[in-house]
Amino acid sequence: MFILHSRNIIIIIKMKSYLLPNYFQRIGWIIFITGFVVFFAGLFAFNNLRIIPQAYSRYLTLIIYLFIYLSVLFLGLSKEKIEDELTMSTRINSLAITAYISFIVFLVFEFAFSIAIAFRFLTTDSYRILGIIKKILINPYSLFLIYIIIFRIKIFKYNKGIKDEE
Amino acid sequence: MKNNIRVERARLKISQQQLADLTNVSRQTINAIELGKFIPSTLLSLKISRIFNLTVNEIFELENND
Numbered sequence: 001m002f003i004l005h006s007r008n009i010i011i012i013i014k015m016k017s018y019l020l021p022n023y024f025q026r027i028g029w030i031i032f033i034t035g036f037v038v039f040f041a042g043l044f045a046f047n048n049l050r051i052i053p054q055a056y057s058r059y060l061t062l063i064i065y066l067f068i069y070l071s072v073l074f075l076g077l078s079k080e081k082i083e084d085e086l087t088m089s090t091r092i093n094s095l096a097i098t099a100y101i102s103f104i105v106f107l108v109f110e111f112a113f114s115i116a117i118a119f120r121f122l123t124t125d126s127y128r129i130l131g132i133i134k135k136i137l138i139n140p141y142s143l144f145l146i147y148i149i150i151f152r153i154k155i156f157k158y159n160k161g162i163k164d165e166e
Numbered sequence: 167m168k169n170n171i172r173v174e175r176a177r178l179k180i181s182q183q184q185l186a187d188l189t190n191v192s193r194q195t196i197n198a199i200e201l202g203k204f205i206p207s208t209l210l211s212l213k214i215s216r217i218f219n220l221t222v223n224e225i226f227e228l229e230n231n232d
Contacts, residue, residue, distance in 0.1 A: 082192035085207050158194040161201065162182070 020078040028074030035068040072144045076151075086158070094151040102143050109134045168227045172200050174218045189213045 042064065080087045109130070116127060136142060175185060182200070186193045189210060198204035206214070215222045 080192075084191040084195050085210060086192065086195040086198055086204055089204070155194075158198060161203075162193050162197045 018077070019083065020074065022079045022081055022083075024074045024078035025080075028071045028078060031067050031071035032075065035064055035071055039064050039068070069141055072141055072148065076144045076148050080155070087155070090151060090154045090158075094147055094154060097150050098143055098147040101146055102138070105137050109138065167202070167205055167232055168229055169199065169202070169225055170227075171196070171214065171225060174220070174225065178218065185214070185217065188217050 039061075042060065112130060113134075116130065171185075175182070180188075182196045183193050186196045189196075190213075191210065195204065195206075195210075199206050211222050211226060215225050218225060
């Protein structure tokens, strides 16, 4: 137990240097929200209003995607206001849970695919939808998002803990 | 692991926030330690013990299942 704990601290000290400053969190939220607003407004603009020529729309979507990806990176890898050993151990725990979730999702989808192929009880449509869901769930972006959600829930619980004290 | 930070805090009449400021951690961390949800590092334990003017062993204590 004690040996394991001291190893954790070494990891904590090493990890601290990888994190971005706290203000990246604010930048991350701003980009994340504007990215999504622009994304849905853009979908509407492309499909209904046709303001932006089709030729440019693909590049615009790419840029929006890039910004949303970046924002998730900022949100996941920036320091808290007070970065201490509790937040670091929370990060490690959240990362471990994310690893479990991603592995389970990966396994479930791999098996779902194998069974679907073996027994042929899926229509081509549902097969395609399954493929899209798999693509959405198993990519670095979603994993980061899962990590952020777990981390935020844990931090929220700690914050709620001190509110209950008052 | 047990600890009597809460008792010692009451003795010195300092709040969780004040102890957190003195040890350069968040109030959440002090609260989590007091509730036994989080085991502090050796460094933080030493800092806390220095503030209370006690040894680490006087504040933290092993339990049977540790």
